[in-house]
Structures are given as structure tokens and as C-alpha cells.
Amino acid sequence: MPLEPVRHRDFFACDMFTALPYIKDDMASMEHPVFSLSTKPDQRVLVYEHNGNTITIIPSTLGLATIHDKDVLLYCASYLRAAIYAGHEPSPTLRFTAHDLLTSTNRPTNDLGYERLKAALNRLRGTTINTNIKTGNVQITEAFGLINAWQIVQEDDTGRMIAISVELSKWLYQAILANELLTINRDYFRLRKPIERRLYELTRKHCGDQKEWKVGLPILQKKIGTIAPIRKTRASLREIAAQDHLPDYRVAIANDMVTFALRKAQPKTRAAVPSFLPEVYEQAKRAAPGLDVYALEAEYRVWAAGKPTPKNSSAAAFIGFCRRKARQSVGRLRP
Numbered sequence: 001m002p003l004e005p006v007r008h009r010d011f012f013a014c015d016m017f018t019a020l021p022y023i024k025d026d027m028a029s030m031e032h033p034v035f036s037l038s039t040k041p042d043q044r045v046l047v048y049e050h051n052g053n054t055i056t057i058i059p060s061t062l063g064l065a066t067i068h069d070k071d072v073l074l075y076c077a078s079y080l081r082a083a084i085y086a087g088h089e090p091s092p093t094l095r096f097t098a099h100d101l102l103t104s105t106n107r108p109t110n111d112l113g114y115e116r117l118k119a120a121l122n123r124l125r126g127t128t129i130n131t132n133i134k135t136g137n138v139q140i141t142e143a144f145g146l147i148n149a150w151q152i153v154q155e156d157d158t159g160r161m162i163a164i165s166v167e168l169s170k171w172l173y174q175a176i177l178a179n180e181l182l183t184i185n186r187d188y189f190r191l192r193k194p195i196e197r198r199l200y201e202l203t204r205k206h207c208g209d210q211k212e213w214k215v216g217l218p219i220l221q222k223k224i225g226t227i228a229p230i231r232k233t234r235a236s237l238r239e240i241a242a243q244d245h246l247p248d249y250r251v252a253i254a255n256d257m258v259t260f261a262l263r264k265a266q267p268k269t270r271a272a273v274p275s276f277l278p279e280v281y282e283q284a285k286r287a288a289p290g291l292d293v294y295a296l297e298a299e300y301r302v303w304a305a306g307k308p309t310p311k312n313s314s315a316a317a318f319i320g321f322c323r324r325k326a327r328q329s330v331g332r333l334r335p
Helices: 070-085 097-106 110-126 170-177 186-190 194-206 217-224 228-244 278-287 294-306 315-331
Strands: 045-051 053-058 094-098 128-135 136-145 147-155 159-169 212-216 250-252 258-262
Touching: 053 258, 053 315, 070 097, 070 110, 070 159, 070 170, 070 294, 094 097, 094 258, 097 110, 097 147, 097 159, 110 136, 110 147, 110 159, 136 147, 136 170, 159 170, 170 278, 186 194, 194 217, 194 228, 194 250, 194 258, 217 258, 228 250, 278 294, 278 315, 294 315
Parallel strands: none
Antiparallel strands: 045 053, 053 128, 094 159, 128 136, 147 159, 212 258, 250 258
16 A cells, blocks of 8 residues: 555644744755655765755764654644644643644554654754854854754653653744744655655645646755665656655656646635744734734734735734734723
8 A cells, every 4th residue: 555544533634834944045944855764774964055055964873853753843833833823822842642643643553653753752852953054244053953852741650651742943933933834735644655755745845736846857856865876766756656646746757857736726715824924923012012913813814814915015914903903902991
């Protein structure tokens, strides 16, 4: 079977974070293979350069974090974003049950499932990202883990983890607050092969809801991050195209040109309100002191969905929305 079975009836389909720790100048990790595709411990040091900026991924003794380990970050990002929309104060330290994470990402909940989760947390904690950002004549070098820390906060009688806490890196945390999310198909968690997962996230980013995305095999090989010979990548793509089970997209390869085509055209909708930068939330807090700006954001997006695209920037419209809500709140408090 090319896909994993559906192990749990109600595993989630939420807004997932697919652009993991990034550096400025539009260098997102979706564009570069941060996660290993190997099923064995990968001790390579990966280095990528873009527009004068450098990102280096350094493994621990356990090896690089794998693309299956990324499920933990996808869950954490969805979990935190859902909490923000519900009006809770966001925190970089999340606490949840291990069982919820396993079922949400279609993982087994037997002893092996819990052991694999613990190994994934250790690899995420051990993998280090070094960035070298140049702004003018000033160079900033920074290092961080994919997660800062994790802890088992509750165990059962057999020592199996029940509740765990994960402290996110500031890069991931800030990106979540900025709502830099893409929705992914929940069948992503049923993809067995690492190359299939990498292909899906690349296509989700580059093709999105467009009709198709075309890319030459040598460029795609580099984006995938595989160390396999190009002939093996070519054979893998032909197999994936023949099985035709990649969520949302069809794959075709001819003369080393690879085409990813959207399976079904998406209905045209009003232009979505774009994500807000962190400074917009600070302005919103000043416009509506004492109110939860993240709850106001969720209310604003529902309201804006039925309105024509505002002539001014959506950020300015959101701040104006917060200001009106603040005035209404004051009016309700007056005798």
C-alpha cells in the first residue's frame, strides 16, 4: 500500500505550519531541506546559501531531525494557533498529551509509537540551526534548536509519557504569532516515504492553488535535499507518478521536466486577508488596550471575509477594526 492506513477516525485537519525556522530575505526552510530524508541516523552538516545569507544545519550525536520528526512541530504550531484563535494568551511553552499528538498525526499509539515520539523530540532538540544574516555592513550570527526543550510532566504506572511540554524556539514561535501558516491535506500524515512528504510540501509552497508548477529535475533534486543519484530520484518520481497518490497534486515527468498539477481547480473566492507582521499586533494592542487582539483578529477575519477588499492595507483596516471595538467596549461600560 502506498499510503499508511487511517489509524484514528478523527485526526485533525487544521492550519499547519509548513514554513519552519526561517531567516530574513525570504529564505524559508520550505525552500531548503532542513530535515533529513534518511531513515538511518544522518550525521551530515548541511549548508545552504541565498542572497549572501547562510543557514547551517548541524546534527547531534543522534543525527539530524527527520522529516517525520517534523510532525511534532506541525502539531505544536496548529495547537498554538488554535489557542490564539480561542483567545488564550500565547506562550512558547506548550503542554499537551502525547496521545493527542500521536492521534492527530496518524501515528500508532502502541509502545513503539511513544518510543518514536521520544526519539523525535531528542533529535529536534539536538539539531542546531546556525544563521549568518548580513544587513548592510552588520553581520549577525545566531544559533538555535528546532525546539529549545521538552519535558515529560506526567507518566503512567508503566513509565509511558502522558503529558509533555515543549518549548518552541523563538524563530518558530514568532512565525506562528505572525500567522505564517499554510493549510495542508491531512493525508500528508499517511505518506510513507520521506521523499513523498518533501515533494508535497515543496509543491504546496510553489504550486499552491495554481493550476500547475513545472521544475527541472536537477533543480528539484537540489530542493528535495536527497543524496541519492539523480537516476534514482528520476525513478522515484516515475513511481510516484504511476501510483498517483500524492495529496492534492498529480505528478508527471518527461525529459527531466517535472510537472505538478492541481487535481481539482479551487473555486474563486475573495482575496484572503494576508498574515500580519508582529508589529501590527503591537499597534492593535495600543488601539484596543485591555482587549485580546488575537480574539479580535479572528473576529476581524470572519467579518472581512464578506466584505470587499479594503482600499487601504488590511493591516490598517484591522487596526481600525480594533479601535472601533475598543470604543464600543468603553460605551458598554458607561452607565
